[in-house]
Amino acid sequence: MESILLLAHTEPDGSLAKPALEALTAALALGGDLTIGLSGASVEPAANQVAGAGAKRILAVVGGAFGEPRYSTDAASAEALARASGAAIVLAPATSRWSRALPGVAYRLGGRVDTHVTGLAERDGVPAVTRWFYRQRMEAVLTRTPRPWVVLLDNGCVPAWDGAAGRAVVEPVAIEAPATRTTVQGTRSPLVGEQTIRPDAKLLFVAGAGWTKKQADGAVHSADAEKLILGFLRATQASLGGSKSLVDLSGEGEAVLRFMTHMNQIGQTGATPRHAKGLSTCCHGEEPHAVGWRFIGARRAVNLDPNCGWARGKADVLYVADAFEVMARVNRLLEA
Amino acid sequence: MPDPLQTLEPVTTASGPALKNEMMLPAVLDPWAGHALFEAAHLAQKTPGSKVWLVSLAPKAKLQQVMMTVAQKVPFELVALDGPASGFTDSFETAAALAGAVEAIAGLDRSRLLLFGGWESASRGAGSTLQMVGERLGIAEQFQGVDQIAVREDGSMEILERIEGGKHQVSVCAAPPAVLGWATGNLPEPRNNPQVGMLNMRAVMPALQRAKPAPIANAGVAFVSVSLPKQQRETRVVKDMPAEEIAREIVAWIGEE
Numbered sequence: 001m002e003s004i005l006l007l008a009h010t011e012p013d014g015s016l017a018k019p020a021l022e023a024l025t026a027a028l029a030l031g032g033d034l035t036i037g038l039s040g041a042s043v044e045p046a047a048n049q050v051a052g053a054g055a056k057r058i059l060a061v062v063g064g065a066f067g068e069p070r071y072s073t074d075a076a077s078a079e080a081l082a083r084a085s086g087a088a089i090v091l092a093p094a095t096s097r098w099s100r101a102l103p104g105v106a107y108r109l110g111g112r113v114d115t116h117v118t119g120l121a122e123r124d125g126v127p128a129v130t131r132w133f134y135r136q137r138m139e140a141v142l143t144r145t146p147r148p149w150v151v152l153l154d155n156g157c158v159p160a161w162d163g164a165a166g167r168a169v170v171e172p173v174a175i176e177a178p179a180t181r182t183t184v185q186g187t188r189s190p191l192v193g194e195q196t197i198r199p200d201a202k203l204l205f206v207a208g209a210g211w212t213k214k215q216a217d218g219a220v221h222s223a224d225a226e227k228l229i230l231g232f233l234r235a236t237q238a239s240l241g242g243s244k245s246l247v248d249l250s251g252e253g254e255a256v257l258r259f260m261t262h263m264n265q266i267g268q269t270g271a272t273p274r275h276a277k278g279l280s281t282c283c284h285g286e287e288p289h290a291v292g293w294r295f296i297g298a299r300r301a302v303n304l305d306p307n308c309g310w311a312r313g314k315a316d317v318l319y320v321a322d323a324f325e326v327m328a329r330v331n332r333l334l335e336a
Numbered sequence: 337m338p339d340p341l342q343t344l345e346p347v348t349t350a351s352g353p354a355l356k357n358e359m360m361l362p363a364v365l366d367p368w369a370g371h372a373l374f375e376a377a378h379l380a381q382k383t384p385g386s387k388v389w390l391v392s393l394a395p396k397a398k399l400q401q402v403m404m405t406v407a408q409k410v411p412f413e414l415v416a417l418d419g420p421a422s423g424f425t426d427s428f429e430t431a432a433a434l435a436g437a438v439e440a441i442a443g444l445d446r447s448r449l450l451l452f453g454g455w456e457s458a459s460r461g462a463g464s465t466l467q468m469v470g471e472r473l474g475i476a477e478q479f480q481g482v483d484q485i486a487v488r489e490d491g492s493m494e495i496l497e498r499i500e501g502g503k504h505q506v507s508v509c510a511a512p513p514a515v516l517g518w519a520t521g522n523l524p525e526p527r528n529n530p531q532v533g534m535l536n537m538r539a540v541m542p543a544l545q546r547a548k549p550a551p552i553a554n555a556g557v558a559f560v561s562v563s564l565p566k567q568q569r570e571t572r573v574v575k576d577m578p579a580e581e582i583a584r585e586i587v588a589w590i591g592e593e
Contacts, residue, residue: 069499069505070507071467071476071477071478071479072476072477072478075476095500096480096481096497096498096499096500096505099463099480100467100478100479100480100481100497101467101478103427103462103463103464103465103467103468104467104468104470104471104478106428106464106468107428107431107467107468107471107472108471112426112428112556112557113427113428113462113464115461115462115463115464116461116462116463123560128560132461133346133423133424133459133460133461133562134340134344134355134423134458134459134461135340135458135461137340137344137564138344138346138562138563138564138565139562139563139564139565140346140353140424140559140560140561140562140563141559141560141561142557142558142559142560143557143558143560144556144557144558145556145558146555146556178476180476180477181477181509181510181511182477182507182508182509182510183507183508183510184505184506184507185494185506185507185508186505186506187499187503187504187505187506188496188503188504188506189502189503189504195501195502196502197501197502198501199500199501203590236590248524262483262519262520262521262522263483263498263502264502265520268340268367268458269367269368269371269458269520270520277589277590279586279590294565298589299569300586300589302582302586306573306575310571311571311573312571313568313569313570313571314569314571315569315571316569316570316571316572317571317572317574317585318571318572318573318574319574319577319582319585319586320573320574320575320576321574321577321579321582322579325579326579326582326583326586327583329579329580329582329583330583330586330587332583333583333584333587334587
């Protein structure tokens with residue numbers, strides 16, 4: 001097998017987050033000589049964290065500028081690590097930082113890149129990646145001949161490496177931070193006070209546009225809908241998703257759920273999250289089912305239309321019922 | 337790109353994978369590219385002296401079809417490239433074609449360029465094309481998953497990018513040039529404006545006639561397989577069950593390991 005570089009940026013405390021450890025599992029499974037390339041303001045905790053993984057070398061670009069998530073500095077450190085390693089396969093977790101920077105790095109190295117990879121394995125003696133096309137509608141396995149081949153592995157596809165920590169020997173790769181016109185200011189949550197997106201939650205709760213439509217009494221009950229949905233999220237710590245039609249309402253002057261933003265959207269132009277279970281409510285469109293739910297394990301749905309897309313083999317159970325009534329009772333049971 | 341709301345089925349052709357009846361499928365502007373276009377037009381409208389070029393790579397006939405609707409949305413000048421719009425085309429070669437087209441735009445001040453595009457696409461979903469276009473044009477200030485840009489009084493730009501955990505990263509870019517790969521942004525789709533459409537179409541048809549061939553060879557890529565997922569669930573449709581009982585089932589199901 002060809003030589004592999006696992007690229008990982010460190011967290012503010014110098015350690016590696018779960019996606020990096022998942023990519024390490026994938027790199028080890030592929031075989032071949034493994035080099036680990038670390039980038040960040042500090043890397044010692046990360047290097048010690050993976051000291052027992054069996055990497056031939058651990059390289060590191062260290063410096064304050066490389067601790068900030070920014071294209072120019074991330075690309076410079078990744079490029080330097082890739083050149084220092086000479087690896088044919090450059091594997092990295094699909095974090096927002098690496099997804100932003102590594103395609104450009106592939107160009108600088110004269111290589112190629114594949115993103116959103118869900119599997120990586122040897123086929124007929126060569127590495128092959130699995131990824132989805134047309135928004136999770138079809139799955140392909142492909143190989144490439146140009147090297148280096150930069151591969152960004154989607155999160156949650158393989159278990160995180162959990163070997164023993166140790167004391168690592170780190171080879172520094174010295175580079176100057178490139179000049180940049182970009183200053184990182186920090187992070188901002190779309191709405192203050194209510195965290196509704198929880199990537200590590202076991203359950204995804206998806207709300208559709210039906211929550212904001214006229215109900216049986218002829219009135220809209222969006223305030224009740226907000227109370228029911230937030231009550232459920234607080235009780236279960238589920239992650240919240242929304243259909244495109246629902247998140248678009250906020251731009252069209254209709255009744256809206258105030259905590260629902262485009263960040264919550266799943267489906268065609270939204271996310272395709274990975275959760276063990278998913279509960280859909282008032283969500284009728286085909287899109288969220290086909291695309292947004294591709295990587296959801298057990299699926300249940302509550303809506304009033306027995307002929308909706310869910311009934312056509314997308315959900316395990318479809319409850320034909322009023323979601324307002326059902327969720328009010330669910331919340332009462334959860335509170336009890 | 338082929339309308340993703342159609343039934344899409346892969347087939348194998350002499351040149352690699354494609355969609356069944358691909359040239360018969362209705363074409364649409366990629367949703368993310370659409371958001372980028374609308375954000376660009378919105379920014380240009382607020383910034384005197386700005387102009388929007390739409391550089392697009394697609395089969396010429398399909399591009400003409402797409403322009404019939406897109407041209408009514410916002411003012412722009414089309415730069416057309418006649419090539420494949422398939423999800424199976426490689427981003428490396430696509431980036432080369434697009435960067436070449438940008439370089440050839442007469443009157444474009446590249447020191448003031450804001451290169452907008454879709455963060456990903458609904459066809460390949462690569463999320464890698466724009467970065468390579470930026471590299472080819474020598475632009476190292478790049479942002480992906482952008483939801484907002486605000487130009488400040490001093491000309492610097494505050495940019496919000498999507499990151500993990502439903503948060504935005506806030507960055508300030510002192511000045512152009514920069515690459516911005518847009519997520520959905522916050523703007524609604526503009527209403528059709530026939531006057532804008534007529535104005536755009538005057539230049540669109542000549543641009544389509546001038547479209548340069550941009551073949552994408554997919555050099556060095558070999559598809560081992562392309563298939564539709566076979567997963568079909570046996571859905572239990574539950575009717576006429578009291579809400580209380582449904583609630584109990586759901587709560588028990590949530591609690592299962």
